Amino acid sequence: MNLRSPILMPRRKAVFGSLVVAAALALGAVLPPEAHAASVDDAVAELQRDWEVIRYQTPAAERERRFEALAAKAHRVSETFAQRAEPLVWEGIIVSSWAGEKGGLGALSLVKQAKGLYEQAMGIDARALDGSAYNSLGVLYYKVPGWPVGFGDKKKARELLLKALEINPQGIDPNFFYGEFLLETNEPQQALVYLERALHAPSRPGRQIADAGRREEVRALIDKARARLQ
Numbered sequence: 296m297n298l299r300s301p302i303l304m305p306r307r308k309a310v311f312g313s314l315v316v317a318a319a320l321a322l323g324a325v326l327p328p329e330a331h332a333a334s335v336d337d338a339v340a341e342l343q344r345d346w347e348v349i350r351y352q353t354p355a356a357e358r359e360r361r362f363e364a365l366a367a368k369a370h371r372v373s374e375t376f377a378q379r380a381e382p383l384v385w386e387g388i389i390v391s392s393w394a395g396e397k398g399g400l401g402a403l404s405l406v407k408q409a410k411g412l413y414e415q416a417m418g419i420d421a422r423a424l425d426g427s428a429y430n431s432l433g434v435l436y437y438k439v440p441g442w443p444v445g446f447g448d449k450k451k452a453r454e455l456l457l458k459a460l461e462i463n464p465q466g467i468d469p470n471f472f473y474g475e476f477l478l479e480t481n482e483p484q485q486a487l488v489y490l491e492r493a494l495h496a497p498s499r500p501g502r503q504i505a506d507a508g509r510r511e512e513v514r515a516l517i518d519k520a521r522a523r524l525q
Contacts, residue, residue, distance in 0.1 A: 335376045340501070342369050342385045350392060351508035362393035373412075380416040380423035387412035388431055406439050410446065426462030429455045430469050437476050452476060467496035467509055475516055483520040490517045 342365070349361045369386035376382050387409040394405035413432040421428060433455030441447040456476055459469040474489035493513045498506050 338372045339381045347504040359396040366390050380420040383412050383416035384428050426459045430459035467493050483523040486520045
């Protein structure tokens, strides 16, 4: 029998393909948990890097389109690792950033979507990524308008931001955002305490772009707080 017959070749390829798929599935079933963790960590790190480049190194006119595309990518990661909180947190951050670039009432559906993503992540592991879901959700609660337009709530925002600080007291982001919140609620003296902590927070490995950009934002808010105290 001629095994290279054009009639038999497709069948052989199909059988071989099925064996490859079966082997891959079997391999996945016996991979240690650390291998799956590495995969999700790598995927989240890529989303993180993409976000930093768009947020801090991309011209303003291009950011909305770029965040929209990144949100679709983040959603695929969240679906792939459905039992992990980290992709959901980053999907929420990306959707929130997209909403920020979009602006106006047209962004309201996006911030509601981001809120749901943070809440879903907290239902899986509220302390994931040093409590970033608490921090990010708190930011939404003080930036989004209140009823009847949106779900904004300053009291709820304070509660969530303080919880994020409890989990990660030295982090640049929780100190920055709580400082920003205090400045927006007319507490500039107290805001300076947290903004100074943010300015001198430890650098995060692999987050040079984000740390540099955030520190510039911190300095701008420190100047604003000091001006109010004069």
